[in-house]
Amino acid sequence: MAYSLGAKSLANLAGVHPDLVKVVKRAIEITTQDFTVGEGLRSKAQQAANVKKGVSTTMRSRHLDGHAVDLLPIVNGKPTFDWKFYYPLAAAMKQAAKDVGVPIEWGGDWKTFKDGPHFQLPWASYP
Template sequence: MLGVRSINNLKGVHPDLVKVVKRAIQISECDFTVIEGVRTATRQAQLVKQGASQTKNSRHLTGHAVDLGAWVNGTVTWDWKYYYQIEKAMKQAAKELDIPIEWGGDWKTFKDGPHFQLPWGYK
């Protein structure tokens, strides 16, 4: 079950992506939290400057992306083994709901394990 912080971080996120996240938390082997959904252009520019993102044209700006954090022993961990578990749940949820998603961990460059988005062009 998603906590209050996660629910608040889903505000403004595309309803189809919210459905996938809510289904995924039910079936994931790893608990997770929604770190970030919608971002401002200022926040995105800050992340690019810090090297945490490579684009100012992020799907977060339009509510078509979320970053999920693996929640282990009461804290977020960045250990990739947990992101593969979250990926499995997110992709299974997306398939069940017939909603296409993309995972940042599948990208050829700048792999982003916490990042899930609806494809470009998805309304």
């Protein structure tokens, strides 16, 4: 089944680095797991609120400079945080990154504070 990004997802990509946008757009073309863009560029105030709530651990988030996106799998028409749906989404993002020649990191691969929705451009390649 072919999926596409909706208007809200496209709006949530505003301010995101064009290389990461290319990866997300390629991923939606090849994914087996529908998804939505939950968040891209984030304000300092929103980041501070996320740290306070415990859903983020840093004020150095790549969301602050448009180098990260949070993607949410869609199941039965609704976003889910169920981890089993992140694995096919991550596979599509990783393949899309290879397809367009852009390195990415997935928060689900982190050793601590695993973050399933989070995909970012690496600091080393995008300081």
